Structures are given as structure tokens and as C-alpha cells.
Amino acid sequence: MTVEDLVSAARGQMEILEQRGDLRVPIGVVTDDSRAVVPGSLFVAVKGERVDGHEFVAKALHDGAAGVIAQSPVDTGIIPLVRVADSRKALGIIGSRFYGDPSSRLTMVGVTGTNGKTTTTYLCKALLEGIGRQVGLIGTVAYQIGEEVIPASHTTPGALTLQGLLARMLKAGLNAVAMEVSSHALALDRTAGCEYDVAVFTNLTQDHLDFHSTMEEYFQSKLKLFTELGRGRKSGQRAVVNMDDPRGSQVRAACRVPVWGYGMTGTPEIKAEQVKLSLNGTNFMAATPAGTFPVDSRLVGEHNVYNLLGAIGVALHAGATCEQVREAVTQVNNVPGRFERVSAGQDFTVVVDYAHTEDALRRLLAAAHELKTHRIITVFGCGGDRDRGKRPKMGRAAVEYSDVVILTSDNPRTEDPLAILREVEVGVHEALQRRKDVEYHLIADRRDAIATAVRMARSGDMMLIAGKGHEDYQIIGTTKIHFDDREVAREAIRHLRDCA
Structure with missing residues (x-):
């Protein structure tokens, strides 16, 4: 060449x-x-x-x-x-x-939005595999090529890395890929040279304003995934759009390809009806262009209803039948670090979740509030060197929905951890003026914070550890150390049991 x-x-x-x-x-x-x-x-x-x-x-x-x-x-x-x-x-x-234009030879599914990208791509992978596709995965948790799992460096990798991954997927015999497409990737043209068959819009809420100047600029970056559909060599493309999100109608209007809207209100093409939520999972009837059928999922929370609807749209576009979709959904047990339960014999519920934006935290807390039998104990923090504007908002959200709030470090990176926590505290103290009965603690050391929450938990409580989810590290300064919320919670529970 x-x-x-x-x-x-x-x-x-x-x-x-x-x-x-x-x-x-x-x-x-x-x-x-x-x-x-x-x-x-x-x-x-x-x-x-x-x-x-x-x-x-x-x-x-x-x-x-x-x-x-x-x-x-x-x-x-x-x-x-x-x-x-x-x-x-x-x-x-x-x-x-x-690399031989690999995206032209793969069924490319791109998922973008502030929250829900990871779960939706995992669901897309499972549903497409349910109709016999061999599907790769590119996203926040990892890059998967068949049985090979590569730790993810970015949600969407750099342009050359991405093209190399797609080429490796083809060589491994895969014929489809479900990938998260971040706003950074779209703004920085990491996906240039890729042509998508289906694009999914999950939602848009505040995040990444350390990179994007305004929410409008952030939205316009996301929108590029949809305005590019129909401009290349592929035919039969489609957009699948969350119409319950305020930006959904704008995404739909910008598309030059057919659109399926999804949601729980109004008259979208794909709609969840008769929704029932529990700690054991989610049930609803899916009304779709292919017919109406029951969905029985082990994923928890109303936010996952939306993630399921988006993935159902992708599968139906790919030719899946209602029965194939229904069966494939039952095979998905959990997504790493997304409402992932930690069980070590305790009589209270412990959930680890990646929620690191105000909207994601509110969705997590709303799901917990719907399912709780006693108190909600929330352990969370905010990352350093990232959008500072969301910090007080996350503090307010935690207090508004929790009975006990423990503020702690996330990945402070090169910022002073206590300086980050003081910015989050602005929102915490504002909300405490309205909810004076909420118990509040500031414990900068994340391990100590989780251990404290475990000691405080009583039978029937729900303990949420938010912000890091699947991550098995903490970044302090420029050093990355091993730290897994799931491991730390299990250790704390076992220590409590041993000391009893």
C-alpha cells in the first residue's frame, strides 16, 4: 500500500x-x-x-x-x-x-448519550448474539473480541486503535460490533472512517463541561453520530432515539434516515407498558413495530427499562423476532459496575454503580427509593480534573434521596481531595437545610468510608457505592493504585462478621 x-x-x-x-x-x-x-x-x-x-x-x-x-x-x-x-x-x-475499511464489513451499532451507554451496548451484544451474530464490544468497561477481553483505555479509543480493533474483529470471524461512542470521540473525530448501521441516543444531561464549553456544544458533538447516518455507502440505516429525553425530538429531526423512538410516555414506536420494578428485576410489555411481547429482565431500575428499549430497537432492526428478543433478554444477568450487587452473607443490600453524574446518581437513587425496605445509605464522591459544575448538584441529589450520606474521594487525580469534597459539600449543605433528618459524614478515605457505611447498615438497608462502578483502581495524583469498590465492600462485610 x-x-x-x-x-x-x-x-x-x-x-x-x-x-x-x-x-x-x-x-x-x-x-x-x-x-x-x-x-x-x-x-x-x-x-x-x-x-x-x-x-x-x-x-x-x-x-x-x-x-x-x-x-x-x-x-x-x-x-x-x-x-x-x-x-x-x-x-x-x-x-x-x-486497515481495509473494516466498518464497511461489520454491522456497526453506535450508542451515545450521557448515561446508559455501557448497559445498552451490553444488551445490544446479547440480543444480536441471540439471532446468531458474532458480536464484538467496545466501551468503557473493556474491548471484547470473541473470548479476548482487552482493558479499555478510553470509552471510544483513538482513531487508529479503533480501526485496528475493528480489523481484528473481522479477522476473528465477528460480523457485528456494539460500541459506545463518547462525545469526546465525536468531537475529536476518533470515529472518522467509521460508518454505522444503527445509532442509539440514550439521553443528555450535564457532564464533560471541562471539555465542552457549553451543554449545546456537548449536544452538538453527540448529534454528529446521527447527522452522519445516510451520508456514506451503507444503506438501510436507522436511528433509535429516547423520545422521553428533552433532546430526543431534536435528534429525531436531525436524522435523514428512518427513526424509531422509544420511551414510556407519549406514542413512540417502541414503548414500555405495565412496568413492574423489584430488586429481582424488571418486567414490562414492549409494544413495538414487530408486535407486543413481555420483557422479563434481571436488570434493576426504571433507567434500565430505557436501556432495554434502546437495545430492543437495535435487535428488531437487525431482524430479530419478538420471541428471540424476549429470550435473549433473560440471558443478561448483570453489567459490570451497573447496579451490581455485592453479597457476602449480609442482611442488607449493597450495590456498586458507576453513577458519576447528577442525572445518573438521581436515576440510581430513584431506583433504590422505589425498591427500598428501610434506609438508603449513599457513599459517593466526584472525580478530580473533571467537570466541576456537577459537584454541588451531585451533593444535592444524594441528600434529597438518601437517609445517610457519606461523602468521600473518587479519583481525585491532581486536585486536592478535600478541595473537591468542599465543592460537593456546597450542594450537600443546601439540601440539608430542607432535609435536616439526613445523617451526613465526610470521610475522605474511600476505604474508610465504605467500611463506615457497612458498620452503620442495619437489616433491610440499601447501601449504594456510587461513582466508580467497574473500575478496579483509584487515581491519586498521577498514580493509579488498585482499588475495587466491590472487593472493599466484601472485605468490610467479612470483617464485620468476624468481629461480631
Whole structure:
């Protein structure tokens, strides 16, 4: 494969400003990391959030780069140069061509939204496998290729990593992929070169305003997944949209492909009726374009009704029958770190959940409130170096729905943990003015906070540990240490039992 082959395949998908040198030079590697350049590489200079790849063109040439794609004017001497209007976008498009356009040969399901992406993709995978598809998974918890599970570095990986994963899925015999598509990935064109068959919109609430300037900018990033449907070579695409979310109608209006709305109110194409919730699971009747059928799921909480509806839309679009959907749903026991129960012989309920936004925390607490038999004890915190605006809002939410609130550290990263907690406390104290009977504690050490909650719990209580979910680490400063809420809770319960 030559530089000319890659550039020719991308013509019409990216704006080419300048070409210099003999583009017929063969290429063995495509990379945007100058440290990964080896002789015969095509180096794509991308201006990142912290580092500008254009500053490393000379190093890439010294290490044997056979060609350069750049956005800014650079001197490459006799080495071929292609200058484009947007090298970040070009990276994904050229990466796709380099790996053989894998998304064109896979059924691509993209799920975006603030909350529910992980559970919805797990459900999509299970439901598509119920009709015989071989499905890969890309998301927050892990990347799955058949039996291989790769720890996830990002919810949606970088453009070249993503294209390489899709190519590996094809080589492994998979024919579909369910993937979370983050707003960061869409804003940074990590998904450039990917063409989706189905896109799902779950919801939009405040998050990532450390990256996006406004909620509107955040929404417009999400919307890109839907406005791109129908622009490429694939046909028969569809959007599946949560119409109970205030932004759902805008997503629907922006689509140029057929849309199935879903929800619990109004007249969406896919609707949950006669919903019954319990600690053992969720039951409802699904009214769909393919017919009405009962859904019996082990997933807990009203928020999971929405996740189920989105996945049902994907499965029906793929040709599943109502009976196939009904059967596949029963096979999903839980999703890692999403309302995941921890059992170690205690007479109270312990739930670990990834809820790390105000909306997600409210959904978790609402589900707990619906199912509780006694008190709700909530242990939570907020991550450092992330959207600070949501901190007091999460504090208010915790107090409004809980009987006991224990505020603790999440992943403080490079921020002072106590400074983060003081910002969350602003909302906590506001809500405590209205709910003076709520018991409140600040325990910065997360292990101590969980142990304290376990000691406080009485028979019938529901203890929620929110914010980290499936994560098995804590980031303090720039150091990542092992820390798993599930393990820590089990240890605390066993210690309590041993001391009894």
C-alpha cells in the first residue's frame, strides 16, 4: 500500500490542500505518535489537546518516516507530504483505508448519550448474539473480541486503535460490533472512517463541561453520530432515539434516515407498558413495530427499562423476532459496575454503580427509593480534573434521596481531595437545610468510608457505592493504585462478621 493509495481512497472525504513528492512510496505503518515511527511509516501530524504533532515531524523523518500527512505547513524535504484541512479527521479516514475499511464489513451499532451507554451496548451484544451474530464490544468497561477481553483505555479509543480493533474483529470471524461512542470521540473525530448501521441516543444531561464549553456544544458533538447516518455507502440505516429525553425530538429531526423512538410516555414506536420494578428485576410489555411481547429482565431500575428499549430497537432492526428478543433478554444477568450487587452473607443490600453524574446518581437513587425496605445509605464522591459544575448538584441529589450520606474521594487525580469534597459539600449543605433528618459524614478515605457505611447498615438497608462502578483502581495524583469498590465492600462485610 502506498501513500497515493491511502490518499486516493480518502478523496472526497477530506479536503486536500497540497501534495508534494512521489506519493507512490510504499507504507507499512500509519501512526500519529512520533515515538512509534519506524522506517516505512506514514506519520500523521495531529494537533492534540496538549501536544502538537507538527512539532515532531523532523523526529519522524529522522526515524524513517516515508511520508507525512499534516495540517500546518511543514518542511519534509524530499519526503512526500500531503497537507489537509483537518489532519485529525484525516487520521481516521486514512486509518480506515489502511486497515481495509473494516466498518464497511461489520454491522456497526453506535450508542451515545450521557448515561446508559455501557448497559445498552451490553444488551445490544446479547440480543444480536441471540439471532446468531458474532458480536464484538467496545466501551468503557473493556474491548471484547470473541473470548479476548482487552482493558479499555478510553470509552471510544483513538482513531487508529479503533480501526485496528475493528480489523481484528473481522479477522476473528465477528460480523457485528456494539460500541459506545463518547462525545469526546465525536468531537475529536476518533470515529472518522467509521460508518454505522444503527445509532442509539440514550439521553443528555450535564457532564464533560471541562471539555465542552457549553451543554449545546456537548449536544452538538453527540448529534454528529446521527447527522452522519445516510451520508456514506451503507444503506438501510436507522436511528433509535429516547423520545422521553428533552433532546430526543431534536435528534429525531436531525436524522435523514428512518427513526424509531422509544420511551414510556407519549406514542413512540417502541414503548414500555405495565412496568413492574423489584430488586429481582424488571418486567414490562414492549409494544413495538414487530408486535407486543413481555420483557422479563434481571436488570434493576426504571433507567434500565430505557436501556432495554434502546437495545430492543437495535435487535428488531437487525431482524430479530419478538420471541428471540424476549429470550435473549433473560440471558443478561448483570453489567459490570451497573447496579451490581455485592453479597457476602449480609442482611442488607449493597450495590456498586458507576453513577458519576447528577442525572445518573438521581436515576440510581430513584431506583433504590422505589425498591427500598428501610434506609438508603449513599457513599459517593466526584472525580478530580473533571467537570466541576456537577459537584454541588451531585451533593444535592444524594441528600434529597438518601437517609445517610457519606461523602468521600473518587479519583481525585491532581486536585486536592478535600478541595473537591468542599465543592460537593456546597450542594450537600443546601439540601440539608430542607432535609435536616439526613445523617451526613465526610470521610475522605474511600476505604474508610465504605467500611463506615457497612458498620452503620442495619437489616433491610440499601447501601449504594456510587461513582466508580467497574473500575478496579483509584487515581491519586498521577498514580493509579488498585482499588475495587466491590472487593472493599466484601472485605468490610467479612470483617464485620468476624468481629461480631
